[in-house]
Amino acid sequence: xxxxxxxxxxxxxxxxxxxxxxxxxxxxxxxxxxxxxxxxxxxxxxxxxxxxxxxxxxxxxxxxxxxxxxxxxxxxxxxxxxxxxxxxxxxxxxxxxxxxxxxxxxxxxxxxxxxxxxxxxxxxxxxxxxxxx
Numbered sequence: 001x002x003x004x005x006x007x008x009x010x011x012x013x014x015x016x017x018x019x020x021x022x023x024x025x026x027x028x029x030x031x032x033x034x035x036x037x038x039x040x041x042x043x044x045x046x047x048x049x050x051x052x053x054x055x056x057x058x059x060x061x062x063x064x065x066x067x068x069x070x071x072x073x074x075x076x077x078x079x080x081x082x083x084x085x086x087x088x089x090x091x092x093x094x095x096x097x098x099x100x101x102x103x104x105x106x107x108x109x110x111x112x113x114x115x116x117x118x119x120x121x122x123x124x125x126x127x128x129x130x131x132x133x
Contacts, residue, residue: 026069031080031090039078043107045130047077048094050101052084057100060118065102068120068127077130104130 029035031048039046049065051058069077082090084099094103097115104112104126111129114122 026074026077026079028069028079028081031082031087033090036080039080040105040108043132044078045074045076045127045132046105046107047079047127047130048082048103048105049079050082050084050091050094050096050099050103052099055084055099057116057118061100061102061123064118064120064123065127068124073131074127077127102126106130106132 036046036048047065047069049058049061051061065079068074069079082094082096084091084096094101096103100116102112102114102117102123103110106129112126114126117123117126
């Protein structure tokens with residue numbers, strides 16, 4: 001193996017390691033009451049996304065949320081996904097009138113909310129509201 005090939009391999013492994021660590025930084029899970037209550041109790045920064053697989057706005061929000069969640073400032077963010085069609089009790093709990101609703105919390109306190117937003121800067125502000133200052 002040539003030196004340049006060895007360097008490319010090493011660089012690829014480092015990139016893979018970085019991506020793997022970034023992916024593990026944010027906790028993303030389907031919504032359930034117990035996990036949500038636990039995250040609130042420990043004062044975690046929380047983003048609840050009310051989503052549906054058929055929703056084009058939700059599909060547009062996903063990569064924006066993923067990109068923002070990968071930023072070091074958001075490493076402790078917990079993202080809960082509420083399925084608009086099958087989790088009606090949770091939809092009512094968060095007073096989500098439609099899919100593509102994003103609700104931000106810092107512990108038990110709601111800090112921001114948006115519906116149908118696909119602007120990266122606006123969603124970044126919503127997520128930033130969850131971080132203690």
